[in-house]
Amino acid sequence: MPRVKTGVLISGRGSNLQALIDACAAPDYPAEIVLVVSNAPDVQGLERAARAGIATAVIPHRDFDGRAAFEDALTQTLEAAGAGLVCLAGFMRVLTEGFVGHWRDRLINIHPSLLPAFPGLDTHNRALAAGVKLHGCSVHYVREGVDAGPIIGQAAVPVLDGDTAESLAARVLEAEHRLFPLCLRLVAEGRVQVAGEVTRIEGGAAPGPVLINPAP
Ligand code: GRF
DSSP: OEEOOOEEEHHHHHHHHHHHHHHSSSSTTTTEEEEEEEEETHHHHHHHHHHHHEEEEEGGGGGSSSSSHHHHHHHHHHHHTTTTTTEEOOOSSSSHHHHHHHHTTEEEEEEESTSSSSOOSSSSHHHHHHHHEEEEEEEEEOSSSSSSSEEEEEEEEETTOOOOOOHHHHHHHHEEEEEEEHHHHHHHHOEEEEEEEEEEEETTTOOOSOOOOOOO
């Protein structure tokens, strides 16, 4: 099977990008990363891509007169690289209807909360302030709006007594690094169907037992 050519958009550290790069190294993985685009220069994610021999581009949003022009440049660059699927991996720009519509059901994002709880920024502090006992991350198809769209997969982690935003973020990040490659695999294999803005996974493995916090 030909592998699905995938572009990854980043703005920074790129640890989720690294998880995708590592997954793509497996010979049976159904996607390959053809291009990494950052809106910020000199970020660690660009180094990770270069080290893996992946083409990179920097498209600074400030160079453009408005969001539409910036997003057109993103699409042109992604399509010139042959990308048919796009992953947002810590990409810190809100994308508007033009881009989101063009890439509908071919654009996925990872977000560090159990959506629809805590869309937007600062999710770990907000989870601590809300006192939730389970937190986590979500991978979803992107629709217009902040962290909106059909959920493909989620991973939950416990919130522990004494957690700080940093300790909780680290626990969630480990879960992100497992969830994102799994969800990209499912999408690339064509196993994620969207109907009525809800997804169904064809042939999904049964999840593990219930996670209860506090432990019974
Ligand atoms: C991750 O927490 C991701 O969920 C969020 O931004 C962060 C990016 O981290 N959208 P990294 O750049 O992948 O290390």
